Amino acid sequence: MKGKIIFVVILVAIVAFVSNQVLIIDKGTEGQYTGVVAFDASAHSGSDWEKISAEIISNAVDINAINLSELGAGKAIKFKGTVNEFTSKAGGKRNTMTVTPEGYTGNMTFTVQLGSIYSGTAIRDVQTVKQFGDFTNQTEWSQYAKALNSQLDKEVVAPLAINESIQGKTINLTGAATASGNAVTITPVALTIE
Amino acid sequence: MKKDNSQLIMTLLKGRTFIVLILLIIFFSFASPSFLSLNTLTMVAKHVALYGILALGMTFVIITGGIDLSVGSVVGLVGMLAGGLIQEGLTIGAKTYYFTVPAIVVLMLCIGCLIGLVNGLIITKLNVAAFITTLGTMYICRGLANLRSNGATFAAIGGYEGLGNVGLKALGADFMGIPAGVYVFAILSIIAAVLLNRTPTGWHILAVGGNEKSAKLSGIKADQVKIMTYVISGFCAAWIGLINTAQLSAAHPASGDGWEMNAIAATVLGGTSMSGGSGTIIGTIVGAFVIGVINDGMTMCGVSEFWQKIIRGAVIILAVVIDQTQRNLQAKMALQARNESK
Amino acid sequence: MKRLSVVVVAMAMVMAFAFGAYAAGIIYIITPSTSNPFFGTEQRVGVAKATELGYEAKAFSHDDDAAIQLQLFEAAISDKAVAIICDNAGADASIEAVRKAVAAKVPVFLIDREINEAGLAIAQIVADNAQGAAAIAEKWVEAMDYKGKYAELLGLESDTNCWVRSENYHSVIDEYPDLEMVAQQSANWSQTEGYSKTEAILQAHPEITGIICGNDTMACGAAQACVDAKRTDIKVIGLDGSDDAAAYVKKGQMVGTALQQIARITEIAVEQADAYVKDGTKPATEKQLVPCIAITKDNVANLSQFVYTEK
Numbered sequence: 001m002k003g004k005i006i007f008v009v010i011l012v013a014i015v016a017f018v019s020n021q022v023l024i025i026d027k028g029t030e031g032q033y034t035g036v037v038a039f040d041a042s043a044h045s046g047s048d049w050e051k052i053s054a055e056i057i058s059n060a061v062d063i064n065a066i067n068l069s070e071l072g073a074g075k076a077i078k079f080k081g082t083v084n085e086f087t088s089k090a091g092g093k094r095n096t097m098t099v100t101p102e103g104y105t106g107n108m109t110f111t112v113q114l115g116s117i118y119s120g121t122a123i124r125d126v127q128t129v130k131q132f133g134d135f136t137n138q139t140e141w142s143q144y145a146k147a148l149n150s151q152l153d154k155e156v157v158a159p160l161a162i163n164e165s166i167q168g169k170t171i172n173l174t175g176a177a178t179a180s181g182n183a184v185t186i187t188p189v190a191l192t193i194e
Numbered sequence: 195m196k197k198d199n200s201q202l203i204m205t206l207l208k209g210r211t212f213i214v215l216i217l218l219i220i221f222f223s224f225a226s227p228s229f230l231s232l233n234t235l236t237m238v239a240k241h242v243a244l245y246g247i248l249a250l251g252m253t254f255v256i257i258t259g260g261i262d263l264s265v266g267s268v269v270g271l272v273g274m275l276a277g278g279l280i281q282e283g284l285t286i287g288a289k290t291y292y293f294t295v296p297a298i299v300v301l302m303l304c305i306g307c308l309i310g311l312v313n314g315l316i317i318t319k320l321n322v323a324a325f326i327t328t329l330g331t332m333y334i335c336r337g338l339a340n341l342r343s344n345g346a347t348f349a350a351i352g353g354y355e356g357l358g359n360v361g362l363k364a365l366g367a368d369f370m371g372i373p374a375g376v377y378v379f380a381i382l383s384i385i386a387a388v389l390l391n392r393t394p395t396g397w398h399i400l401a402v403g404g405n406e407k408s409a410k411l412s413g414i415k416a417d418q419v420k421i422m423t424y425v426i427s428g429f430c431a432a433w434i435g436l437i438n439t440a441q442l443s444a445a446h447p448a449s450g451d452g453w454e455m456n457a458i459a460a461t462v463l464g465g466t467s468m469s470g471g472s473g474t475i476i477g478t479i480v481g482a483f484v485i486g487v488i489n490d491g492m493t494m495c496g497v498s499e500f501w502q503k504i505i506r507g508a509v510i511i512l513a514v515v516i517d518q519t520q521r522n523l524q525a526k527m528a529l530q531a532r533n534e535s536k
Numbered sequence: 537m538k539r540l541s542v543v544v545v546a547m548a549m550v551m552a553f554a555f556g557a558y559a560a561g562i563i564y565i566i567t568p569s570t571s572n573p574f575f576g577t578e579q580r581v582g583v584a585k586a587t588e589l590g591y592e593a594k595a596f597s598h599d600d601d602a603a604i605q606l607q608l609f610e611a612a613i614s615d616k617a618v619a620i621i622c623d624n625a626g627a628d629a630s631i632e633a634v635r636k637a638v639a640a641k642v643p644v645f646l647i648d649r650e651i652n653e654a655g656l657a658i659a660q661i662v663a664d665n666a667q668g669a670a671a672i673a674e675k676w677v678e679a680m681d682y683k684g685k686y687a688e689l690l691g692l693e694s695d696t697n698c699w700v701r702s703e704n705y706h707s708v709i710d711e712y713p714d715l716e717m718v719a720q721q722s723a724n725w726s727q728t729e730g731y732s733k734t735e736a737i738l739q740a741h742p743e744i745t746g747i748i749c750g751n752d753t754m755a756c757g758a759a760q761a762c763v764d765a766k767r768t769d770i771k772v773i774g775l776d777g778s779d780d781a782a783a784y785v786k787k788g789q790m791v792g793t794a795l796q797q798i799a800r801i802t803e804i805a806v807e808q809a810d811a812y813v814k815d816g817t818k819p820a821t822e823k824q825l826v827p828c829i830a831i832t833k834d835n836v837a838n839l840s841q842f843v844y845t846e847k
Contacts, residue, residue, distance in 0.1 A: 033356030142666030345693025
C-alpha cells in the first residue's frame with residue numbers, strides 16, 4: 001500500500017513537471033520560432049535560369065570547332081543543322097530528335113532532348129553560376145539539376161510545341177552536350193526553328 | 195605451506211579482473227606511446243561509461259538469473275524519441291508540443307522504465323523466458339526506432355532558442371575536463387552499489403537470484419523484485435540513449451546495435467554469475483573498464499578489428515574459466531578446512 | 537601458473553602487431569564493414585597509398601555505427617594521428633566526430649560520402665551517388681521500355697546513401713507513369729537478404745519485370761534469385777561497380793550498375809592528406825564530386841577492381 005502511494009505521488013510529480021515544461025504552438029509554424037527554411041531547388045533554379053542560359057549562350061562554341069571525343073561530362077555548344085527524325089516515347093514524355101549539324105562529316109550521331117523529361121545533369125554541369133559547395137549535400141545538388149531541366153522545358157522547349165512536323169526543318173541550337181561512345185546528347189538552352 | 199600458497203592464489207583470483215586491468219594498462223602504455231596520458235584515460239572513461247551504465251542495469255538482471263537483450267535497442271529508440279521531440283515536437287491535432295530538455299530527459303527515463311516494466315511483466319506474469327522476451331523487445335524497439343523517422347537521422351538535436359528546447363548537448367559535453375557521461379556513470383554506480391549492498395531491496399535481489407523458491411518461502415515477492423531489475427535496466431539504457439545522442443549531436447536509429455553484448459561481457463568479466471545469485475557493482479565497473487581498455491588500447495596499437503574481436507572473445511572465455519576455477523578451489527578449501535577441523 | 541603464461545604469450549602476440557616501423561606519422565583509415573568489397577577496396581587502397589608515401593596506416597571499420605565511429609576518431613586523436621581518412625557513418629551523425637578531430641587539429645579527409653556541414657573537413661571527396669543512381673536508372677527505364685511493374689530493394693534505412701540512391705532512382709523512374717512500383721523492402725545492403733527478399737517478392741508479385749537495388753551486393757543477391765527462379769526477363773540494376781556485379785552484367789543477368797570510382801577517390805584523399813601534412817596545402821575546394829560511370833554490357837569489360845580504364 002505504501003509503495004503504491006509513493007508510485008502515484010512520483011507519477012503525479014512527473015506529469016506536473018512535464019506539463020509545466022512545454023511550449024505549445026500551432027502545427028507547421030516552427031519556422032516563425034526557429035527561422036529555418038526548408039530547401040527548395042526550384043526556388044534557386046527559377047532565379048538562376050536567366051544568368052545560366054546567358055552564360056551558356058555566350059560560352060557556346062561551334063560544334064565543328066571542337067574535338068567531339070573530348071566532350072566528356074559536358075560542354076556548351078552551338079550549331080545550325082537539319083532535323084532527321086523526331087521520336088516520341090513513354091507517352092510523349094520522352095521526345096527526342098536526331099539532327100545533322102551543317103558542315104559535320106564525322107560518324108557521331110546527334111540527339112537533342114525535347115522533354116518533357118530530360119535525363120542527365122548537363123545543364124547544371126556546364127554552368128558556373130552555382131557550385132556543388134553552395135548546397136548542403138548531393139541530394140540538393142541533384143535536385144537543382146532536375147529543377148534546371150524543368151526550367152528549361154518551361155522556358156525553351158515547351159513553348160515551341162514540337163512534333164513530327166519538325167522533320168526536315170533547319171534549326172539553330174545552343175545547348176549543353178555530352179558524349180558517350182558515338183552518341184552525342186544535347187540538352188537545349190536556346191532553340192529556334194527556321 | 196601448501197595452504198598459504200593456495201590462499202595467495204585465492205586472493206589473486208578474487209582480484210583477478212582488477213589485476214588484469216592494471217596489466218592491460220601497463221601493457222598498452224608500452225605498446226602505444228600516447229596511451230598513458232590524461233587525455234587518453236579520459237577518453238577511455240568516456241567510452242567505458244557507455245557500456246558501463248548498461249552493464250550496471252544488466253548486473254541486477256543477471257543476478258536474478260535473467261538477461262536483458264533489449265538494452266541496445268532501447269538506446270536507439272530513446273535517442274530517436276528524444277531527437278524527434280526536439281526536432282519535430284509532438285503533434286496532436288492542430289497543435290505541436292515542444293518540451294524543454296529537462297522534461298524530455300524525464301520522459302525518456304520513463305520510457306526506458308516502461309520498456310523494462312513490459313519486459314518484467316511478460317517474463318514473470320506470462321512466464322516467458324527472459325532471453326525470448328527481451329529478444330522480442332529488442333527487435334520491436336529497433337523497429338520502432340527506425341519507424342520514428344523512416345530510417346532518417348534527427349540532426350537538429352541542439353534545439354532552438356525560439357522553441358525553448360536547447361541544452362541536450364550538455365550531456366555530451368565536458369565539465370572540468372571530464373565528459374558528462376562519466377559523471378552520470380559515477381553517480382549511477384554509487385546509487386547501484388548502495389542499492390545492492392546496503393538496502394533490503396538489494397538483499398532481496400541477491401536472494402531471488404540465489405534460490406527463488408526459498409526466497410519466496412521467506413516472504414520475498416520474487417516477481418516484483420524481478421520486474422524491478424528490468425525497470426532498472428531500462429532506466430540505465432534510457433540514460434545511454436540520451437548521452438549517446440548528445441555525444442553524436444544526432445539521433446541515429448541504428449545507435450546501440452549490439453551494445454547489449456558489451457554490457458553482458460562487462461558484467462560477466464566483473465564476476466557476476468550467469469546462473470544468478472552473486473555479483474557486485476564494483477566488479478562490473480572493473481569489467482567495463484577491461485573491455486574499454488582492450489578496445490581503445492588495441493585500436494591505438496593498430497590491431498585490426500578482426501583480431502580485436504578474437505582477443506575480446508578469448509578474454510571473456512578466459513574470465514569465466516578462471517571464475518570456475520575459483521569456485522572449485524573455494525569448494526576444495528572449504529572441504530579441506532572441514533577435514534582439518536575434524 | 538600455466539594460465540599466466542598463456543596470458544603472457546597472448547600479450548606478446550598483441551605486442552608483435554603493435555610495434556610497427558616508425559613512420560612519418562600515423563594515418564587512420566576508417567570505413568564501414570569490409571564485408572562489402574567496396575569498403576575493403578577503400579582500406580586496401582588507402583593503406584597501400586599511405587604506406588607508399590611513408591606513413592604508418594591503421595585501418596578500422598565503424599560498422600555503420602556512429603558511436604563506434606566517434607570512439608575511433610577519439611582514439612585517433614589520442615594516438616596523435618596526422619590525418620584521418622573516413623568513409624563516414626551518416627551525413628548528420630558524423631558531424632560531431634569530425635568536429636572533435638578538427639578541434640584537436642587532426643585534419644579529416646572524407647571519402648565516398650559527404651557530411652551535411654561544410655568547413656570542417658579539409659576535403660570531402662564524394663562519389664556522386666545522385667548522378668550515378670540517375671544515370672543507371674536511365675539505362676534501366678530504357679531496358680524496361682518505359683513500362684512495367686517493379687520492386688525496389690533499399691539499403692540500410694538509417695544510411696544517408698540509401699535514400700540518396702532511392703530518391704534519385706525515383707527522380708528518373710517516377711516520371712514515367714507506366715512504371716509501377718509494387719514492392720519496396722530493405723535488404724540492409726546485404727547479399728543474403730537481397731536474395732531472400734527477392735525470393736519472397738517473386739512469390740508475392742510474379743508479374744514484376746524489374747528490380748532496382750540500392751547497391752551491388754543486394755543486386756547480386758537479387759540477380760541470383762532471379763536466375764535460380766528462371767526469371768531472366770527481370771531487369772536488375774545495382775550501384776557500386778563491384779566485380780561481382782560486373783560478372784552478372786557480362787552474363788546478361790543484370791542490366792547494369794554505376795561505378796563509384798572508389799579506388800581513385802581513396803588515392804586522391806591520401807594524396808591530399810599527404811600534401812596537407814607536409815606543408816599545409818589544401819585542395820582548391822573542400823567538396824569534390826567524383827562522377828559515377830554507368831556500367832552496362834557495352835562497357836563492362838573496362839571495369840576491374842573498382843577501376844575503370846577506357847580501352
